[in-house]
Amino acid sequence: MDHGFLHYPCPKQTTRLIWVFGISLVVVLTLQYSELPIFNSISLLLSSAKASFVRESYFSNANNTSFMQQDLKDSYSGVNGSSPKNSTEEREKTAQNGDLKKPKMETLPVMSISQMNEELKKSRSSLYSVTSQVSSLVDQQLLEAKSQIENAAFTSNDSGLYAPIYRNISMFKRSYEIMNRMLKVYIYKDGEKPIFHDWILEGIYSSEGWFLKLMEENKQFVTEDPNEAHLFYIPFSSRLLELTLYVPHSHSRENLIQFMKNHTEMLISKYPFWNRRNGSDHFLTGCHDWAPAETRGRLLNTIRALCNADIRTGFKIGKDVSLPTTYVRSSKNPLKDIGGNPPTQRPILAFFAGHMHGYVRPVLLNHWGNDTDMRIFARMPHVKGNKNYIDHMKSSKYCICARGFAVHSPRVVESLIYDCVPVIISDNYVPPFFEVLNWESFAVFVLEKDIVNLKKVLLSISEEKYVEMYERVKKVKEQFFWHSEPVKYDLFHMILHSVWYNRVLRM
Numbered sequence: 088m089d090h091g092f093l094h095y096p097c098p099k100q101t102t103r104l105i106w107v108f109g110i111s112l113v114v115v116l117t118l119q120y121s122e123l124p125i126f127n128s129i130s131l132l133l134s135s136a137k138a139s140f141v142r143e144s145y146f147s148n149a150n151n152t153s154f155m156q157q158d159l160k161d162s163y164s165g166v167n168g169s170s171p172k173n174s175t176e177e178r179e180k181t182a183q184n185g186d187l188k189k190p191k192m193e194t195l196p197v198m199s200i201s202q203m204n205e206e207l208k209k210s211r212s213s214l215y216s217v218t219s220q221v222s223s224l225v226d227q228q229l230l231e232a233k234s235q236i237e238n239a240a241f242t243s244n245d246s247g248l249y250a251p252i253y254r255n256i257s258m259f260k261r262s263y264e265i266m267n268r269m270l271k272v273y274i275y276k277d278g279e280k281p282i283f284h285d286w287i288l289e290g291i292y293s294s295e296g297w298f299l300k301l302m303e304e305n306k307q308f309v310t311e312d313p314n315e316a317h318l319f320y321i322p323f324s325s326r327l328l329e330l331t332l333y334v335p336h337s338h339s340r341e342n343l344i345q346f347m348k349n350h351t352e353m354l355i356s357k358y359p360f361w362n363r364r365n366g367s368d369h370f371l372t373g374c375h376d377w378a379p380a381e382t383r384g385r386l387l388n389t390i391r392a393l394c395n396a397d398i399r400t401g402f403k404i405g406k407d408v409s410l411p412t413t414y415v416r417s418s419k420n421p422l423k424d425i426g427g428n429p430p431t432q433r434p435i436l437a438f439f440a441g442h443m444h445g446y447v448r449p450v451l452l453n454h455w456g457n458d459t460d461m462r463i464f465a466r467m468p469h470v471k472g473n474k475n476y477i478d479h480m481k482s483s484k485y486c487i488c489a490r491g492f493a494v495h496s497p498r499v500v501e502s503l504i505y506d507c508v509p510v511i512i513s514d515n516y517v518p519p520f521f522e523v524l525n526w527e528s529f530a531v532f533v534l535e536k537d538i539v540n541l542k543k544v545l546l547s548i549s550e551e552k553y554v555e556m557y558e559r560v561k562k563v564k565e566q567f568f569w570h571s572e573p574v575k576y577d578l579f580h581m582i583l584h585s586v587w588y589n590r591v592l593r594m
């Protein structure tokens with residue numbers, strides 16, 4: 088029986104069509120009038136709702152592991168591309184295709200590794216002394232430390248150190264000793280979890296998490312008295328900021344940038360510490376691709392330890408620190424399965440496998456994918472424990488570290504821990520601990536435009552030279568290990584030292 092002038096033979100299908108039409112209309116209007124205040128408000132509401140949901144999900148698990156399980160899978164796909172795509176990867180890919188597009192490299196200036204070396208020297212020599220501005224015991228301590236470091240007694244070698252892998256082993260050794268004896272770090276207690284004071288210890292963004300966790304647990308360097316602090320640490324996670332506040336498919340990270348800006352302004356207005364040196368004695372760590380954007384504005388004055396150490400996006404050699412991108416498969420055993428074959432058991436000239444992210448990797452595959460001496464793959468069949476990928480690294484003389492969407496890659500550290508000489512193809516990328524390590528002594532740098540000459544470059548390296556680089560890789564790799572309880576010269580100490588080193592030498 089009809090109760091109106093219209094009869095609906097298929098009410099469920101009609102309702103579905105109405106919903107589809109309504110949603111489509113909202114999307115069209117949003118795209119067409121996205122700048123109107125009402126739609127900006129809707130975006131902010133969506134962001135707040137997502138943040139609330141993430142926080143509730145996060146705190147519902149005391150171990151913080153199941154909440155991150157799916158997102159941690161991107162660490163594997165970021166390495167060799169053999170795992171299924173996940174939400175995070177899709178978000179980053181969408182962002183790259185949206186208003187976050189990166190310009191083609193050929194339109195931008197390129198700074199070679201030799202030019203970076205010159206830039207580092209220039210950054211030291213152009214800095215002015217603040218002797219006339221000394222007003223505290225902390226300033227006097229830093230100036231005295233600077234003098235001792237710059238006038239360090241000559242050391243050709245040292246137990247636990249190998250001179251050829253350092254720019255200046257004497258300065259590094261002296262600086263490290265003074266840091267261990269003197270350095271005090273004040274950690275801001277402001278900020279709520281999960282963006283602050285929390286961490287992810289697995290995946291390709293785990294460096295920031297490991298450092299944050301070990302820093303907050305540290306008893307030697309951390310002080311509760313800000314007046315004796317040489318450094319001030321802002322303990323945020325760029326990865327958790329993205330997971331918490333980024334609105335999927337919004338093509339915008341402006342709310343993330345604004346969030347960090349608001350937090351910084353709050354610290355500046357609440358405490359007197361920032362204004363003493365305009366933030367130059369503050370530091371933070373960020374491993375997500377978007378960390379350089381999230382730390383713009385006044386945070387540019389800080390010492391930024393960034394995995395995405397890209398000169399094009401504002402990374403400053405001599406001030407900022409290149410944070411190693413470490414792919415941790417197991418937080419309980421981060422040193423599992425390290426090491427590799429000796430030089431005589433490495434039949435593969437060079438190896439690469441990974442998603443075809445960005446513009447460099449497709450060029451690499453196109454030129455060398457069919458070469459019989461090299462193993463250049465887009466993806467590899469997945470096997471338990473990533474064994475196929477790891478075995479290739481352990482059996483190759485050179486491991487190709489080609490940039491993806493961003494300049495950094497976990498392959499740089501992976502090459503080292505599997506005793507494979509890294510070949511870095513990533514223009515304007517500043518390698519980790521650039522201020523103290525002599526990267527040219529154990530790595531090969533190839534400009535993106537020279538990919539066509541890659542094999543020629545590698546074959547031009549004599550066997551004697553290769554073995555020398557191989558031995559240096561084995562020496563330097565120990566400084567790229569995470570330990571649950573930090574040990575001398577490990578990754579925690581190396582990151583903290585580089586922040587300290589740049590702070591002192593900028594006095």
